[in-house]
Amino acid sequence: MSGPATSQDTDTRMTGWRIPGLVLMQLLPRTWRKSRREGMIENRPVLTFVSHVVLAVGIAIVALPVYITFVASTLAVDEVLQAPMPLIPGTHLVENYGKVLGQGVSSNVTSAPVGRMMLNSLITALVIAFGKIAISLLSAFAIVYFRFPLRGLAFWMIFVTLMLPVEVRILPTYKVVSDLGMLDTYAGLTLPLIASATATFLFRQFFLTIPDELAEAARIDGAGPMRFFFDVVVPLSRPNIAALFVILFIYGWNQYLWPLLVTTDESMYTTVIGIKRMIAGGDAATEWNLVMATAMLAMLPPALVVLLMQKWFVKGLVDSEK
């Protein structure tokens, strides 16, 4: 941060392009401001045209895999297998998605219905997101608003977890979860991922900016700490909670390594794992049209969360890297 003025300025700009409906309103003064600014430099129509072309090409390349995936998900299996496959959507959209959601892909490995997997993903993502937010709110509150013996140690113990992603300690963590009998359970899928310092750190930083007068006033009014927590701290944290929720929901939904290890029962697969299992049989045995329909379904919920909560998404990204 280079200073309050700049940070606020950046903040307005970063959040200026959030919800489609608000964009227009926001754009009016901004366009005016920008064009005046731009006019002071120079007007280069060629360069502006090149900018649009570069951005359009960039977007096209970024969108290509998803477009092809979508087309493949609307074709019959023999249409996908002919090389090259058609590049315009086919007529099997409803059939493919209905089959995948209701019955699953059964050609090589018996697979649970994707509807079930999406439910598993949803539960996992929500438990991880809300779980992390809840325990982080509580522990950050304890660290900021109380002074107690071993506070420093507790603080340190939480923050050192920043340094060790689950990937580097998978084997022993797996053993712990299996010893606790939590394989193939929602607890096993979510609990080990709930411990993380990022959210606690974020809430701690935010709590430190809450004016001391609020806590003093609450104390004078005879409100206990928990009353203060629920009536003042949590409502004030709402923007941070929303921002974190977006990031954590995506994080939870997209988990791969951990669910891969702890789920062996098909009915506990998450969508992401389900897709991986579907292609395990090799090219000949893979019904790519159905796999691609599943891939579309796996992308849809987190993509919707990002697009609909764009403002919070950007805030969350920036905050969680501070």
Added chain:
Amino acid sequence: MEKRARFRSRWLPYALIAPQLAITIVFFFLPASQALYQSLLVQDAFGTNTQFVWFENFQALFHDEDYLRSFRVTAVFSVLVAGIGLSVSLVLAVFADRVLRGAAVYKTLLIWPYAVAPAVAAILWLFLFNPTLGVVAHWLKGLGIPWDPLLDGRDALIMVVIAAVWKQVSYNFLFFLAGLQSIPKSLIEAAAIDGAGPVRRFATIVFPLLSPTTFFLLVVNIVYAFFDTFAIIDAATSGGPAQATQILVYKVYADGFKGLDLGGSAAQSVVLMAIVVLLTFVQFRYVERKVQY
């Protein structure tokens, strides 16, 4: 920074912090210390015979040609992912920063790949690059370029790099754009009045002022390439063909879960932990305060 106003209670703070500490201890300190301890042991696959060997696992590791090769693969992979990812996103961000009309639309259309799971990204690209039915593979064949990521190590590496970059572009783009927008326009105007063209302005003003953001993103991208790309590797290539895409974090998994070499896998975990600690240190020490959002 400390609060002046505090609450007093003997037990409440412990109750508040207990859930997080319990989870941290059970799923974090216990496994991490076990990994440390395990890395000093040699154990057979059934766990019946265990021997304490001090640092033999580490010595063996750094004499193991496969491990050194995995180090090289990881180095090439992360340099490519960070280098290509940062360049592409910087170009897009610079042009998006210029555009007056439709900027919001461009941004929206560029940020959503962040939401795609790495494993799904891998499968999307695997499908496009599939030598028999992939669309892009077909185009490459039309151009006379031989292509088979399932058999050729170099092709496989290119494929996972593309998938990893594709997934990370939106993140880099957002931070670059924020960085660009925080550069005071008066500086650019002054340079324009002095007669500097857009390229010159970018090279002498914009890029240097963007360097904190670039350095921050460099660290984030290296961490991403080292650890978060596990799903991409596993779903697209499983480290193959012939270990050509076996990055370090994948080898921990392959040796531990498939090879059942517990000591070796734990020693590799410890090496990785050391790398993360180093990267985190670099990030906090040199990046943190200088980044302008």
